[in-house]
Amino acid sequence: MKTILSPNRREQSATNERGKLFSYTIPMDPCDLFVFYQSQRTSSTGQRFYWKNSDGSFRIVGSGIAATFTSKSPERRFEHIQQQWDKLLQDAHIENKYDIPGTGPLLFGGFSFDIDQIPADEWSSFGDSLFYLPEIMITCLDEQYFLTMNQFGALDQREGEFLKQWVKQMKGKPNPFPKLLTQKEYDVEGWLQSVEEVVDELQNTDMQKVVLARKLQLDFAEPLQSETIIDQLLSEQPSSYVFSMEAEDSCFLGASPERLVEKVNQRVLSTCLAGSIARGKSEQEDKKLGNDLLHDSKNLFEHGLVVSMIEDALRPFCEELLIPNQPNLMKKPYIQHLYTPVEGRAKKESSIFAMVQSLHPTPALGGVPTRPAMKMIRDKENMDRGFYGSPIGWTDYRGNGEFIVGIRSGLTKGSSAFLYAGCGLVSDSIADKELIETRIKFQPMLRAFGKESL
Ligand SMILES: C=C(O[C@H]1C=CC=C(C(=O)O)[C@@H]1O)C(=O)O
Ligand SMILES: [Mg+2]
Numbered sequence: 001m002k003t004i005l006s007p008n009r010r011e012q013s014a015t016n017e018r019g020k021l022f023s024y025t026i027p028m029d030p031c032d033l034f035v036f037y038q039s040q041r042t043s044s045t046g047q048r049f050y051w052k053n054s055d056g057s058f059r060i061v062g063s064g065i066a067a068t069f070t071s072k073s074p075e076r077r078f079e080h081i082q083q084q085w086d087k088l089l090q091d092a093h094i095e096n097k098y099d100i101p102g103t104g105p106l107l108f109g110g111f112s113f114d115i116d117q118i119p120a121d122e123w124s125s126f127g128d129s130l131f132y133l134p135e136i137m138i139t140c141l142d143e144q145y146f147l148t149m150n151q152f153g154a155l156d157q158r159e160g161e162f163l164k165q166w167v168k169q170m171k172g173k174p175n176p177f178p179k180l181l182t183q184k185e186y187d188v189e190g191w192l193q194s195v196e197e198v199v200d201e202l203q204n205t206d207m208q209k210v211v212l213a214r215k216l217q218l219d220f221a222e223p224l225q226s227e228t229i230i231d232q233l234l235s236e237q238p239s240s241y242v243f244s245m246e247a248e249d250s251c252f253l254g255a256s257p258e259r260l261v262e263k264v265n266q267r268v269l270s271t272c273l274a275g276s277i278a279r280g281k282s283e284q285e286d287k288k289l290g291n292d293l294l295h296d297s298k299n300l301f302e303h304g305l306v307v308s309m310i311e312d313a314l315r316p317f318c319e320e321l322l323i324p325n326q327p328n329l330m331k332k333p334y335i336q337h338l339y340t341p342v343e344g345r346a347k348k349e350s351s352i353f354a355m356v357q358s359l360h361p362t363p364a365l366g367g368v369p370t371r372p373a374m375k376m377i378r379d380k381e382n383m384d385r386g387f388y389g390s391p392i393g394w395t396d397y398r399g400n401g402e403f404i405v406g407i408r409s410g411l412t413k414g415s416s417a418f419l420y421a422g423c424g425l426v427s428d429s430i431a432d433k434e435l436i437e438t439r440i441k442f443q444p445m446l447r448a449f450g451k452e453s454l
Helices: 007-017 033-039 074-090 158-168 188-204 226-236 283-294 297-317 352-359 370-381 431-448
Strands: 021-028 048-052 058-069 093-095 106-111 129-141 144-152 180-185 209-220 241-247 250-256 259-264 267-278 318-322 328-332 335-346 391-396 401-405 409-413 416-425
Touching: 021 158, 033 048, 033 058, 033 129, 033 226, 048 106, 048 226, 058 074, 058 106, 058 144, 074 106, 074 129, 074 352, 106 241, 129 241, 144 158, 188 209, 188 370, 188 416, 188 431, 209 370, 209 431, 226 241, 226 250, 226 409, 226 431, 241 391, 250 431, 259 352, 267 283, 267 297, 267 416, 267 431, 283 328, 283 335, 297 318, 297 335, 297 352, 335 431, 352 391, 352 401, 409 431, 416 431
Parallel strands: 021 093
Antiparallel strands: 021 144, 048 058, 048 241, 058 129, 106 129, 106 391, 129 144, 180 209, 209 416, 241 250, 250 409, 259 267, 259 401, 267 335, 318 335, 328 335, 391 401, 409 416
């Protein structure tokens, strides 16, 4: 079981009990949220987050931490975060005239993949659950911009006006990458061996699927700055979610194609994503590969398990749930996936945290059945996934929110970076093919770190 939390973090957690929250939201002129993130480097490194949804219609950036939320009881972390959040909101003073999701007090953060894995040093700043209520936040929904300020103790509203003027004048480009010194692909032979052992289990037991991941390490000559990587992700992965969450000297970031769950008022959206193939070099080859994927029994099985699980997990929270019978293709640079969109109408009392808890991990990252698959991952992967493959996202004080699955992602810590990629193993998986699939999945993050390929 993990017990992390630096003294610094514990102190910040205590601010939750420090008194009344004052939160205040005002509209503002259009600005570049990413430039704002950059501009906060000197004042707030380690305390920033950035989020862009897949079509770019919703973006948020946060800087400074008004309160940190963690849970002392890993088994009950989802409820604990929710309880602390509800408690804080109970007597908060909120001034927000705008009925816009993602404005006003908002929590941004995520959960680790597996509370029972032995924690790795590189993830020490994140723990099992970590959420921030930002001091300053800019929200952009459909090109409408809002500034939210959160503070314990009365807020001087003139600060907001001052900040708005200041944001208007911001400019800048991120620094270039520091020099790459070494690159390490962890024990490929050992990983292939683990894949074969897992496949053997899948052929000889009731287990149907296990997702096995691996990691790469890159070491640079100087500390990494998260904005350098986000800048690359924003230009190279425009149709993915782009996210970053800093914690002390670390940052978890990536460009994920996979929504776990979105809830706005009662509308619920989720995504079943599993089954993969490369992109073609020509349009014709690309079409052929896509078509092969749509008819490939191994990939269809890998995908179908995700659809059934998501359906079962969301059903109790929804009055209505719509799921197509056949998957589509989702095409991203380097990769195409089998994709089934899910749409539902939430029951009035359904909370996004409860849905996240029930969905995590889907068989796109865990396996079927979940518990034995998680044990298998713990035993065979030889690493701590940390926040890789986990729910990361936001929820506002009105209960709207969105969480994605933190894949196509990596962690920076000082001058090192750790990149992660996994693949869904089923009984007819072939180890070498799965290795190639993980190589394709590393590609976007490698490029974001200035590397062409492995
Ligand atoms: C585990 C990852 O991808 C998942 C999501 C989509 C397709 C997958 C697959 O085909 O294996 C994986 O289940 C990853 O990108 O690290
Ligand atoms: Mg796969």
